[in-house]
Amino acid sequence: MSDKCPDYVANLYSYIDGELSAEEYEELRQHLLDCPPCLTEYERDMLLKKLVKRACGREQAPEQLRSMIMTQISYSYTQVRYEN
Numbered sequence: 573m574s575d576k577c578p579d580y581v582a583n584l585y586s587y588i589d590g591e592l593s594a595e596e597y598e599e600l601r602q603h604l605l606d607c608p609p610c611l612t613e614y615e616r617d618m619l620l621k622k623l624v625k626r627a628c629g630r631e632q633a634p635e636q637l638r639s640m641i642m643t644q645i646s647y648s649y650t651q652v653r654y655e656n
């Protein structure tokens with residue numbers, strides 16, 4: 573554990589939710605690779621989040637997945653249009 577660990581742990585939820593800036597994200601990611609106690613905290617938070625989601629029953633599509641689906645849709649739309 574380093575002095576900064578409590579700060580990193582406090583940011584874990586934002587990290588998991590993708591709310592950190594690219595810099596903060598990278599810093600925390602690097603720290604998790606070097607710091608088993610923080611990695612354990614991270615895994616616990618991930619597990620907790622999964623359980624909460626499952627308990628809620630309805631999972632909202634993450635932004636990335638949604639835009640991926642939208643891209644797929646417009647791609648097939650374009651394909652169909654060109655074929656005709």
Ligand SMILES: [Zn+2]
Binds near residue numbers: 573609
């Ligand atoms: Zn740490």
